[in-house]
Amino acid sequence: MSLRLELLPLLLAVTLASFACRAGGFCLMRFVNVTPRIQAALKAAPLAVMVGIIVPAAVRGGLAEWLGLAVAAIVMRLARRDLVAALSGVATVALSRLMLA
Amino acid sequence: MPRYPWREHNKTCRRVTADPDVNFSAPGLRRGYIAAQPLALGVFIYGVTFGLLAVNAGLSILEAMLMSATVYSGSAQTATVSGLAAGAGIGASVATILMLNARYLLYGAALRPWLGQASAAQAYSSLYLLGDSNWVLAMKAHANGEADAGFIFGSGIAMFIPWVGGTLLGSLANEWVADPKVLGLDFLLVAFCTAMGMGLVKSRHDFQPVGVAVVIALIVDRFAPGGWTIVAAGLAGALSAFARKEDPT
Numbered sequence: 001m002s003l004r005l006e007l008l009p010l011l012l013a014v015t016l017a018s019f020a021c022r023a024g025g026f027c028l029m030r031f032v033n034v035t036p037r038i039q040a041a042l043k044a045a046p047l048a049v050m051v052g053i054i055v056p057a058a059v060r061g062g063l064a065e066w067l068g069l070a071v072a073a074i075v076m077r078l079a080r081r082d083l084v085a086a087l088s089g090v091a092t093v094a095l096s097r098l099m100l101a
Numbered sequence: 102m103p104r105y106p107w108r109e110h111n112k113t114c115r116r117v118t119a120d121p122d123v124n125f126s127a128p129g130l131r132r133g134y135i136a137a138q139p140l141a142l143g144v145f146i147y148g149v150t151f152g153l154l155a156v157n158a159g160l161s162i163l164e165a166m167l168m169s170a171t172v173y174s175g176s177a178q179t180a181t182v183s184g185l186a187a188g189a190g191i192g193a194s195v196a197t198i199l200m201l202n203a204r205y206l207l208y209g210a211a212l213r214p215w216l217g218q219a220s221a222a223q224a225y226s227s228l229y230l231l232g233d234s235n236w237v238l239a240m241k242a243h244a245n246g247e248a249d250a251g252f253i254f255g256s257g258i259a260m261f262i263p264w265v266g267g268t269l270l271g272s273l274a275n276e277w278v279a280d281p282k283v284l285g286l287d288f289l290l291v292a293f294c295t296a297m298g299m300g301l302v303k304s305r306h307d308f309q310p311v312g313v314a315v316v317i318a319l320i321v322d323r324f325a326p327g328g329w330t331i332v333a334a335g336l337a338g339a340l341s342a343f344a345r346k347e348d349p350t
Binding site: 002003004007009010011013014015017018019020021022023024025026027028029030032034037038039040041042043044045046047048049050051052053054055056057059065068069072073075076077080081082083085086087088089090091092093094097098 | 139140142143161163164167168171172173174176177181185190191194195198199202203204205206207208209210211212213214216217224225228229231234236237240282283284285286288289290291292293294295296297298299300301302307310311313314315318319322323330331332333334335336337338339340341342343344345
Protein backbone atom coordinates (compact mmCIF):
# COMPACT_ATOMS: atom_id res chain seq x y z
CA MET A 1 0.00 0.00 0.00
CA SER A 2 2.09 2.88 -1.26
CA LEU A 3 1.39 5.99 -3.27
CA ARG A 4 4.15 7.59 -5.30
CA LEU A 5 3.93 11.38 -5.07
CA GLU A 6 5.35 11.79 -8.58
CA LEU A 7 2.37 9.84 -9.91
CA LEU A 8 -0.19 12.26 -8.43
CA PRO A 9 -0.03 14.97 -11.17
CA LEU A 10 -0.57 12.25 -13.77
CA LEU A 11 -3.51 10.78 -11.86
CA LEU A 12 -5.04 14.26 -11.53
CA ALA A 13 -4.59 14.93 -15.27
CA VAL A 14 -6.18 11.64 -16.37
CA THR A 15 -9.02 12.17 -13.88
CA LEU A 16 -9.77 15.61 -15.35
CA ALA A 17 -9.55 14.24 -18.91
CA SER A 18 -11.95 11.44 -18.04
CA PHE A 19 -14.46 13.78 -16.39
CA ALA A 20 -14.21 16.29 -19.26
CA CYS A 21 -15.50 13.55 -21.57
CA ARG A 22 -18.33 12.62 -19.19
CA ALA A 23 -19.49 16.20 -18.65
CA GLY A 24 -18.62 17.59 -22.12
CA GLY A 25 -21.41 16.06 -24.19
CA PHE A 26 -24.00 16.86 -21.54
CA CYS A 27 -22.75 20.48 -21.32
CA LEU A 28 -22.70 21.07 -25.08
CA MET A 29 -26.28 19.85 -25.53
CA ARG A 30 -27.50 22.92 -23.66
CA PHE A 31 -26.75 24.95 -26.74
CA VAL A 32 -28.10 22.45 -29.29
CA ASN A 33 -31.79 22.19 -30.12
CA VAL A 34 -32.91 18.55 -30.00
CA THR A 35 -34.70 18.03 -33.32
CA PRO A 36 -36.16 14.60 -34.30
CA ARG A 37 -33.06 14.00 -36.41
CA ILE A 38 -30.73 14.69 -33.47
CA GLN A 39 -32.93 12.46 -31.33
CA ALA A 40 -32.64 9.65 -33.90
CA ALA A 41 -28.87 10.17 -34.00
CA LEU A 42 -28.56 9.96 -30.22
CA LYS A 43 -30.74 6.85 -30.17
CA ALA A 44 -28.53 5.16 -32.76
CA ALA A 45 -25.26 6.07 -31.00
CA PRO A 46 -25.16 3.33 -28.31
CA LEU A 47 -25.53 0.45 -30.77
CA ALA A 48 -22.96 2.02 -33.09
CA VAL A 49 -20.47 2.44 -30.21
CA MET A 50 -20.92 -1.24 -29.35
CA VAL A 51 -20.22 -2.11 -32.96
CA GLY A 52 -16.99 -0.10 -32.62
CA ILE A 53 -15.98 -2.23 -29.63
CA ILE A 54 -17.00 -5.56 -31.20
CA VAL A 55 -15.55 -5.13 -34.72
CA PRO A 56 -11.85 -4.75 -33.76
CA ALA A 57 -12.14 -7.77 -31.44
CA ALA A 58 -13.77 -9.78 -34.24
CA VAL A 59 -11.14 -8.71 -36.78
CA ARG A 60 -8.24 -9.64 -34.47
CA GLY A 61 -9.95 -12.69 -33.01
CA GLY A 62 -9.60 -16.26 -34.18
CA LEU A 63 -12.05 -19.13 -34.03
CA ALA A 64 -12.31 -18.89 -30.21
CA GLU A 65 -13.42 -15.24 -30.31
CA TRP A 66 -15.86 -15.85 -33.19
CA LEU A 67 -17.44 -18.73 -31.27
CA GLY A 68 -17.65 -16.49 -28.20
CA LEU A 69 -19.43 -13.76 -30.19
CA ALA A 70 -21.88 -16.28 -31.67
CA VAL A 71 -22.67 -17.85 -28.30
CA ALA A 72 -23.15 -14.45 -26.62
CA ALA A 73 -25.54 -13.38 -29.42
CA ILE A 74 -27.51 -16.65 -29.47
CA VAL A 75 -27.83 -16.89 -25.67
CA MET A 76 -29.02 -13.28 -25.58
CA ARG A 77 -31.72 -14.07 -28.17
CA LEU A 78 -32.87 -17.11 -26.19
CA ALA A 79 -32.40 -16.08 -22.54
CA ARG A 80 -32.71 -12.26 -22.84
CA ARG A 81 -30.27 -11.74 -19.94
CA ASP A 82 -27.20 -9.56 -20.53
CA LEU A 83 -24.96 -11.10 -17.89
CA VAL A 84 -25.88 -14.72 -18.72
CA ALA A 85 -25.18 -14.11 -22.40
CA ALA A 86 -21.91 -12.23 -21.77
CA LEU A 87 -20.54 -14.85 -19.36
CA SER A 88 -21.53 -17.66 -21.76
CA GLY A 89 -19.49 -15.86 -24.41
CA VAL A 90 -16.51 -15.47 -22.05
CA ALA A 91 -16.72 -19.14 -21.00
CA THR A 92 -16.87 -20.19 -24.65
CA VAL A 93 -13.73 -18.16 -25.41
CA ALA A 94 -11.87 -19.59 -22.41
CA LEU A 95 -12.85 -23.20 -23.27
CA SER A 96 -12.14 -22.80 -26.98
CA ARG A 97 -8.67 -21.34 -26.26
CA LEU A 98 -8.00 -24.33 -24.02
CA MET A 99 -9.18 -26.86 -26.61
CA LEU A 100 -7.66 -25.17 -29.67
CA ALA A 101 -4.29 -24.42 -28.07
CA MET B 102 -49.30 18.15 -34.53
CA PRO B 103 -46.64 20.78 -33.61
CA ARG B 104 -43.34 20.47 -35.44
CA TYR B 105 -41.41 19.64 -32.24
CA PRO B 106 -43.94 17.83 -30.05
CA TRP B 107 -41.50 17.15 -27.19
CA ARG B 108 -41.12 20.88 -26.64
CA GLU B 109 -44.77 21.04 -25.73
CA HIS B 110 -44.22 17.95 -23.63
CA ASN B 111 -41.28 19.56 -21.80
CA LYS B 112 -43.29 22.72 -21.14
CA THR B 113 -46.11 20.68 -19.63
CA CYS B 114 -43.67 18.74 -17.50
CA ARG B 115 -42.08 21.90 -16.15
CA ARG B 116 -45.41 23.51 -15.40
CA VAL B 117 -46.77 20.50 -13.56
CA THR B 118 -43.52 19.90 -11.67
CA ALA B 119 -43.45 22.34 -8.76
CA ASP B 120 -40.64 20.53 -6.92
CA PRO B 121 -37.49 20.37 -9.07
CA ASP B 122 -36.31 17.30 -7.12
CA VAL B 123 -39.23 15.21 -8.30
CA ASN B 124 -37.23 14.29 -11.41
CA PHE B 125 -34.43 12.96 -9.20
CA SER B 126 -35.73 11.08 -6.18
CA ALA B 127 -34.60 8.43 -3.71
CA PRO B 128 -37.09 5.84 -5.03
CA GLY B 129 -35.73 6.42 -8.53
CA LEU B 130 -32.19 6.02 -7.21
CA ARG B 131 -33.19 2.76 -5.53
CA ARG B 132 -34.83 1.47 -8.72
CA GLY B 133 -31.61 2.17 -10.63
CA TYR B 134 -29.46 0.54 -7.95
CA ILE B 135 -31.59 -2.62 -7.98
CA ALA B 136 -31.99 -2.76 -11.77
CA ALA B 137 -28.20 -2.61 -12.19
CA GLN B 138 -27.45 -5.50 -9.81
CA PRO B 139 -27.40 -8.16 -12.57
CA LEU B 140 -24.62 -6.09 -14.19
CA ALA B 141 -22.65 -5.65 -10.95
CA LEU B 142 -21.10 -9.12 -11.12
CA GLY B 143 -19.75 -8.42 -14.58
CA VAL B 144 -18.33 -5.04 -13.47
CA PHE B 145 -16.78 -6.74 -10.43
CA ILE B 146 -15.09 -9.34 -12.63
CA TYR B 147 -13.91 -6.59 -14.98
CA GLY B 148 -12.58 -4.69 -11.94
CA VAL B 149 -10.67 -7.78 -10.82
CA THR B 150 -9.17 -8.00 -14.32
CA PHE B 151 -8.03 -4.38 -14.15
CA GLY B 152 -6.54 -4.90 -10.68
CA LEU B 153 -4.55 -7.85 -12.03
CA LEU B 154 -3.31 -5.88 -15.03
CA ALA B 155 -2.48 -2.74 -13.00
CA VAL B 156 -0.28 -4.52 -10.45
CA ASN B 157 1.37 -6.45 -13.28
CA ALA B 158 2.15 -3.07 -14.89
CA GLY B 159 3.85 -1.82 -11.71
CA LEU B 160 1.10 0.12 -9.90
CA SER B 161 0.66 -0.33 -6.16
CA ILE B 162 -2.69 -1.56 -4.78
CA LEU B 163 -3.53 1.95 -3.54
CA GLU B 164 -2.62 3.53 -6.90
CA ALA B 165 -4.74 1.01 -8.80
CA MET B 166 -7.75 1.68 -6.55
CA LEU B 167 -7.29 5.45 -6.75
CA MET B 168 -7.27 5.21 -10.53
CA SER B 169 -10.42 3.08 -10.55
CA ALA B 170 -12.21 5.57 -8.29
CA THR B 171 -11.23 8.65 -10.33
CA VAL B 172 -10.84 7.68 -13.99
CA TYR B 173 -13.54 5.00 -13.60
CA SER B 174 -13.38 3.56 -17.11
CA GLY B 175 -12.19 0.02 -17.79
CA SER B 176 -10.93 0.41 -21.34
CA ALA B 177 -9.26 3.80 -20.69
CA GLN B 178 -7.60 2.61 -17.48
CA THR B 179 -6.39 -0.61 -19.10
CA ALA B 180 -4.82 1.35 -21.96
CA THR B 181 -3.31 4.00 -19.63
CA VAL B 182 -1.75 1.40 -17.36
CA SER B 183 -0.18 -0.42 -20.31
CA GLY B 184 1.14 2.96 -21.48
CA LEU B 185 2.63 3.72 -18.05
CA ALA B 186 4.41 0.37 -18.05
CA ALA B 187 5.90 1.35 -21.41
CA GLY B 188 7.05 4.70 -20.02
CA ALA B 189 4.26 7.02 -21.16
CA GLY B 190 4.07 10.51 -19.60
CA ILE B 191 1.20 12.82 -18.69
CA GLY B 192 0.58 13.97 -22.29
CA ALA B 193 0.31 10.49 -23.78
CA SER B 194 -1.81 9.28 -20.85
CA VAL B 195 -4.26 12.18 -21.21
CA ALA B 196 -4.51 11.63 -24.99
CA THR B 197 -5.23 7.93 -24.40
CA ILE B 198 -8.01 8.75 -21.95
CA LEU B 199 -9.55 11.40 -24.24
CA MET B 200 -9.56 8.99 -27.17
CA LEU B 201 -11.00 6.03 -25.35
CA ASN B 202 -13.54 8.06 -23.38
CA ALA B 203 -14.71 10.28 -26.26
CA ARG B 204 -17.76 8.00 -26.44
CA TYR B 205 -18.88 9.55 -23.15
CA LEU B 206 -19.52 12.77 -25.09
CA LEU B 207 -22.23 10.83 -26.93
CA TYR B 208 -23.49 9.23 -23.73
CA GLY B 209 -23.79 12.59 -21.95
CA ALA B 210 -25.43 14.22 -24.97
CA ALA B 211 -27.98 11.40 -25.16
CA LEU B 212 -28.79 11.85 -21.47
CA ARG B 213 -29.29 15.64 -21.74
CA PRO B 214 -33.07 15.70 -22.37
CA TRP B 215 -33.60 13.48 -19.32
CA LEU B 216 -30.77 14.30 -16.89
CA GLY B 217 -31.03 18.00 -17.77
CA GLN B 218 -34.19 18.11 -15.65
CA ALA B 219 -32.17 17.42 -12.50
CA SER B 220 -30.02 20.02 -10.67
CA ALA B 221 -26.43 20.62 -11.80
CA ALA B 222 -25.00 18.84 -8.73
CA GLN B 223 -27.26 15.82 -9.30
CA ALA B 224 -26.50 15.75 -13.01
CA TYR B 225 -22.71 16.04 -12.74
CA SER B 226 -22.43 13.54 -9.89
CA SER B 227 -24.50 11.11 -12.01
CA LEU B 228 -22.14 11.76 -14.93
CA TYR B 229 -19.12 11.11 -12.67
CA LEU B 230 -20.55 7.65 -11.91
CA LEU B 231 -21.57 6.94 -15.51
CA GLY B 232 -20.24 3.77 -17.14
CA ASP B 233 -20.91 1.92 -20.39
CA SER B 234 -23.26 -0.65 -18.94
CA ASN B 235 -25.30 1.58 -16.63
CA TRP B 236 -25.71 4.10 -19.44
CA VAL B 237 -27.17 1.41 -21.72
CA LEU B 238 -29.33 0.18 -18.84
CA ALA B 239 -30.60 3.70 -18.08
CA MET B 240 -31.32 4.48 -21.76
CA LYS B 241 -33.27 1.22 -22.01
CA ALA B 242 -35.21 2.01 -18.81
CA HIS B 243 -35.94 5.56 -20.05
CA ALA B 244 -37.20 4.18 -23.38
CA ASN B 245 -39.51 1.92 -21.36
CA GLY B 246 -40.94 4.85 -19.40
CA GLU B 247 -38.53 5.50 -16.49
CA ALA B 248 -38.72 9.29 -15.88
CA ASP B 249 -36.74 9.64 -12.64
CA ALA B 250 -33.12 10.72 -13.31
CA GLY B 251 -32.17 9.31 -9.89
CA PHE B 252 -32.18 6.00 -11.77
CA ILE B 253 -28.95 7.05 -13.52
CA PHE B 254 -27.22 7.94 -10.23
CA GLY B 255 -28.43 4.76 -8.49
CA SER B 256 -27.34 2.47 -11.30
CA GLY B 257 -23.99 4.35 -11.33
CA ILE B 258 -23.40 3.64 -7.65
CA ALA B 259 -24.26 -0.02 -8.28
CA MET B 260 -21.41 -0.09 -10.84
CA PHE B 261 -18.91 2.06 -8.88
CA ILE B 262 -18.80 -0.13 -5.75
CA PRO B 263 -18.01 -3.44 -7.52
CA TRP B 264 -15.57 -1.66 -9.85
CA VAL B 265 -13.42 -0.31 -7.00
CA GLY B 266 -13.97 -3.47 -4.91
CA GLY B 267 -13.04 -5.67 -7.86
CA THR B 268 -9.88 -3.61 -8.42
CA LEU B 269 -8.90 -4.23 -4.80
CA LEU B 270 -9.43 -7.99 -5.08
CA GLY B 271 -7.62 -8.13 -8.42
CA SER B 272 -4.58 -6.25 -7.11
CA LEU B 273 -4.45 -8.54 -4.08
CA ALA B 274 -4.97 -11.67 -6.21
CA ASN B 275 -2.23 -10.69 -8.63
CA GLU B 276 0.10 -13.26 -7.15
CA TRP B 277 -2.01 -16.33 -7.94
CA VAL B 278 -3.63 -15.63 -11.32
CA ALA B 279 -0.97 -15.81 -13.98
CA ASP B 280 -2.79 -14.74 -17.15
CA PRO B 281 -6.33 -13.23 -17.34
CA LYS B 282 -6.48 -14.35 -20.98
CA VAL B 283 -6.72 -18.01 -19.95
CA LEU B 284 -10.04 -17.20 -18.27
CA GLY B 285 -11.24 -15.26 -21.34
CA LEU B 286 -11.50 -12.10 -19.23
CA ASP B 287 -10.08 -9.92 -22.00
CA PHE B 288 -13.24 -10.82 -23.95
CA LEU B 289 -15.65 -9.61 -21.24
CA LEU B 290 -16.36 -6.09 -22.57
CA VAL B 291 -16.84 -7.43 -26.11
CA ALA B 292 -19.20 -10.15 -24.90
CA PHE B 293 -21.21 -7.60 -22.93
CA CYS B 294 -21.49 -5.32 -25.96
CA THR B 295 -22.66 -8.23 -28.11
CA ALA B 296 -25.32 -9.24 -25.60
CA MET B 297 -26.59 -5.72 -24.97
CA GLY B 298 -26.43 -4.84 -28.66
CA MET B 299 -28.61 -7.85 -29.50
CA GLY B 300 -31.08 -6.62 -26.90
CA LEU B 301 -31.08 -3.10 -28.38
CA VAL B 302 -31.88 -4.07 -31.98
CA LYS B 303 -35.65 -3.74 -32.04
CA SER B 304 -36.74 -2.85 -35.57
CA ARG B 305 -35.36 -2.67 -39.09
CA HIS B 306 -34.74 1.05 -38.43
CA ASP B 307 -31.76 -0.04 -36.34
CA PHE B 308 -30.09 -1.95 -39.19
CA GLN B 309 -28.88 1.01 -41.26
CA PRO B 310 -26.88 2.77 -38.49
CA VAL B 311 -25.45 -0.59 -37.41
CA GLY B 312 -24.40 -1.42 -40.98
CA VAL B 313 -22.74 1.97 -41.44
CA ALA B 314 -20.99 1.61 -38.07
CA VAL B 315 -19.64 -1.83 -39.04
CA VAL B 316 -18.19 -0.53 -42.32
CA ILE B 317 -16.61 2.55 -40.69
CA ALA B 318 -15.27 0.45 -37.80
CA LEU B 319 -13.65 -1.96 -40.27
CA ILE B 320 -12.02 0.90 -42.19
CA VAL B 321 -10.81 2.88 -39.15
CA ASP B 322 -9.58 -0.27 -37.42
CA ARG B 323 -7.59 -1.16 -40.53
CA PHE B 324 -5.87 2.23 -40.90
CA ALA B 325 -5.94 3.83 -37.42
CA PRO B 326 -6.42 1.09 -34.82
CA GLY B 327 -6.89 1.93 -31.15
CA GLY B 328 -9.41 4.10 -29.38
CA TRP B 329 -10.52 5.91 -32.56
CA THR B 330 -12.52 2.96 -33.86
CA ILE B 331 -15.11 3.28 -31.09
CA VAL B 332 -15.46 7.04 -31.61
CA ALA B 333 -15.66 6.76 -35.40
CA ALA B 334 -18.22 3.92 -35.35
CA GLY B 335 -20.40 5.76 -32.82
CA LEU B 336 -20.33 9.00 -34.80
CA ALA B 337 -20.93 7.20 -38.11
CA GLY B 338 -23.97 5.33 -36.76
CA ALA B 339 -25.37 8.51 -35.24
CA LEU B 340 -24.79 10.51 -38.45
CA SER B 341 -26.43 7.82 -40.56
CA ALA B 342 -29.53 7.94 -38.36
CA PHE B 343 -29.42 11.76 -38.52
CA ALA B 344 -29.21 11.80 -42.32
CA ARG B 345 -32.04 9.32 -42.90
CA LYS B 346 -35.07 10.87 -44.55
CA GLU B 347 -37.83 8.65 -43.19
CA ASP B 348 -39.47 9.32 -39.84
CA PRO B 349 -37.30 7.72 -37.15
CA THR B 350 -40.15 7.09 -34.71
